[in-house]
Amino acid sequence: MIVSIKNLRLRTIVGIYDWEKEKQQEITINLRVSFDGEKAAKTDDIDATINYKSLRNKIMEHIENKDFNLVERIASEIADIALASPIAQKVWVEVDKPGALRLTDSVSITVERSK
Numbered sequence: 001m002i003v004s005i006k007n008l009r010l011r012t013i014v015g016i017y018d019w020e021k022e023k024q025q026e027i028t029i030n031l032r033v034s035f036d037g038e039k040a041a042k043t044d045d046i047d048a049t050i051n052y053k054s055l056r057n058k059i060m061e062h063i064e065n066k067d068f069n070l071v072e073r074i075a076s077e078i079a080d081i082a083l084a085s086p087i088a089q090k091v092w093v094e095v096d097k098p099g100a101l102r103l104t105d106s107v108s109i110t111v112e113r114s115k
Contacts, residue, residue, distance in 0.1 A: 001037030003050045006030055010060060013067035014074065014097065021067070028096040028106070029059065029078060035087045050085055071095050075111040083115055090114040 011024040040049035075095045082091040093111045100107040
């Protein structure tokens, strides 16, 4: 099974230029976590699945309370958070930085990682 969190919009300090470090910028996160969901499907027990609310809260707390130079680091640390779940098998994380380049909607980094 795969659990997805789509378009999680958070604000954090991200960038290498002085003006980027002056105020928080919005980033958008899309996340997919694969896991063995058979036990959850059979037992209907929240403890047997990826609790997406808890995962979202962990990501929010981590990202909104740190400063970053690179979007790559943000994506990598989100992957680490998701893979910390004992049942998580594989994760895909995409982090968009809107307005990073003139004439574009956003720039994004995607990380794919397995246990």
